[in-house]
Amino acid sequence: MSSNTKAxxxxxxxxxxxxxxxxxxxxxxxxxxxxxxxIYEVRDYCCGLIDSQARMISQNKGGLPIFxxxxxxxxxxxxxxxxxxxxxxxxxxxxxxxxxCGQHLNNVVIYVPxxxxxxxxxxxxxxxxxxxxxxxxxxxxxxxxxDIFSEGLQFRSLKxxxxxxxxxxxxxxxxxxxRFPDSALGDLRAQIASCQLGARRYGxxxxxxxxxxxxxxxxxxxxxxxLEARAAVEAMPDGTYEAESFLDNDGRxxxxxxxxxxxxxxKGSQMTIDFSELNDQVEGPLNSGYSGxxxxxxVAFKCLTQPQAPVNEGCFRSLELILPEGKMxxxxxxxxIGQWSVALPTIIDTILLALAPALPDQxxxxxxxxxxxxxxFGARASDGRRFVLMNIYGGGWGGRPxxxxxxxxxxxxxxxxxxxxxxxxxxxxxxIIESCSLRxxxxxxxxxxxxxxxxxxxxxxQKCFVHFNAERTKCPPWGLGGGxxxxxxxxxxxxxNGTEEIVYKRSGVxxxxxxxxxxxxxxxGGWGKPRERDTAAIEDxxxxxxxxxxAAKRDYGYVAGAARTDQAAE
Numbered sequence: 001m002s003s004n005t006k007a008x009x010x011x012x013x014x015x016x017x018x019x020x021x022x023x024x025x026x027x028x029x030x031x032x033x034x035x036x037x038x039i040y041e042v043r044d045y046c047c048g049l050i051d052s053q054a055r056m057i058s059q060n061k062g063g064l065p066i067f068x069x070x071x072x073x074x075x076x077x078x079x080x081x082x083x084x085x086x087x088x089x090x091x092x093x094x095x096x097x098x099x100x101c102g103q104h105l106n107n108v109v110i111y112v113p114x115x116x117x118x119x120x121x122x123x124x125x126x127x128x129x130x131x132x133x134x135x136x137x138x139x140x141x142x143x144x145x146x147d148i149f150s151e152g153l154q155f156r157s158l159k160x161x162x163x164x165x166x167x168x169x170x171x172x173x174x175x176x177x178x179r180f181p182d183s184a185l186g187d188l189r190a191q192i193a194s195c196q197l198g199a200r201r202y203g204x205x206x207x208x209x210x211x212x213x214x215x216x217x218x219x220x221x222x223x224x225x226x227l228e229a230r231a232a233v234e235a236m237p238d239g240t241y242e243a244e245s246f247l248d249n250d251g252r253x254x255x256x257x258x259x260x261x262x263x264x265x266x267k268g269s270q271m272t273i274d275f276s277e278l279n280d281q282v283e284g285p286l287n288s289g290y291s292g293x294x295x296x297x298x299v300a301f302k303c304l305t306q307p308q309a310p311v312n313e314g315c316f317r318s319l320e321l322i323l324p325e326g327k328m329x330x331x332x333x334x335x336x337i338g339q340w341s342v343a344l345p346t347i348i349d350t351i352l353l354a355l356a357p358a359l360p361d362q363x364x365x366x367x368x369x370x371x372x373x374x375x376x377f378g379a380r381a382s383d384g385r386r387f388v389l390m391n392i393y394g395g396g397w398g399g400r401p402x403x404x405x406x407x408x409x410x411x412x413x414x415x416x417x418x419x420x421x422x423x424x425x426x427x428x429x430x431x432i433i434e435s436c437s438l439r440x441x442x443x444x445x446x447x448x449x450x451x452x453x454x455x456x457x458x459x460x461x462q463k464c465f466v467h468f469n470a471e472r473t474k475c476p477p478w479g480l481g482g483g484x485x486x487x488x489x490x491x492x493x494x495x496x497n498g499t500e501e502i503v504y505k506r507s508g509v510x511x512x513x514x515x516x517x518x519x520x521x522x523x524x525g526g527w528g529k530p531r532e533r534d535t536a537a538i539e540d541x542x543x544x545x546x547x548x549x550x551a552a553k554r555d556y557g558y559v560a561g562a563a564r565t566d567q568a569a570e
Contacts, residue, residue, distance in 0.1 A: 102289015446526020483526025
């Protein structure tokens, strides 16, 4: 995108607000018309405008941070396949190919070309999580796949509509090969409508100002975003910073931890994130394509530089990524990637940990560090129809240099996604949610306490199955500056016959009527020495039930009515 036209500052601001509003309007249309709760309640999607060179013009607020500015990868593949001259009004392209997008196949991209005076000037695109895409996997947390081909249908830049005419063969393939076709095709129609709205809006903008002026303004917007990001990086001390952590395992080799090693290099206004020493790709489905590493790097970078600014291509010009092929975040084509996002919260946490010595007043302690969510599935006892209940749950964030961590919040990778209301889950699925509360004593002790995890118990009303995918059970959310670690994730099954079992990673665990499943989510690490915590804050935590009297004595040296001791754990 280039232009010799000098952008007027007022016009730049009008267009800046317009393109951001269009992306948000696309998101609203998708959310209001989708069929499955992962979209209309959880909001597992992103929407945006892409230019004719597959660069991000704008992206909606909210949604998942790990979708930051990577819709262009999907669009670029279509441009290479058809050429800009190969698109006509009424075209709709579907895309989720693992070798290009690098994410689990449920994340389906739809995009349409935007035209002005008969010329393609960009694309409107979105990505949304379908509850099923065929294959052997069902829902979150399944560990059964060993290659991409068992994980579902792949679409590589296929025209679902060409010139407004639907490809009935492709439509029928989708209809016949997913477990929930009404949901999938309903979501697909919602995605198409969202993209058509975005394309119409962008065309109206070009008609009002002219393509040359619009592109000149967008180039100016990108340049300003780049300058702001570079200024933020330039304020950081130059140096090479490293940190290491690990994941429990890949779900197959349960005794083999997965190494997370990152290096961050600050030089002037440029930041380089180096994943050269990251774990190699694994046998299980915790791998991702290149976009996994790109997502982790961009989320960390955006948090550190422009956390509140709108997303566009200019935000990331001062970020360089080093990520060799064959690593877990850049697995070779054909590798299983069904749990592509599971590693990302820990990797982002580790990037921030590496920078803690350089930015001691900005970096929080470790947070819950997983992509928490559950999947229950089966066939309804009443009529045999399939069902799948999928939901997101939160945990604790790390204490910060100036305040406690947030409680029961989704991971840094999940941004503004939200959980489905308990009432809606009970109305639509054969379960009773018996409890949904904060988990006492789960936040790491510190001058500023880590946020609390959650505790949710669901009782099955019929036979069904559940996936468990608890992560970071052996590498707890770490404390900083003398703070203690937070509690780790775990699952508990309490059978109707009175037996009890603790579960971490297992797929398709059978449940009987009356069995209860409890998900205990991790708390955040503490920041600063526990004995430096204000007494009034400890007493407030006790009143609210956030900590027990035993933890107050053990971790803070506090006993009601007695002087505090200096022997508290640190």
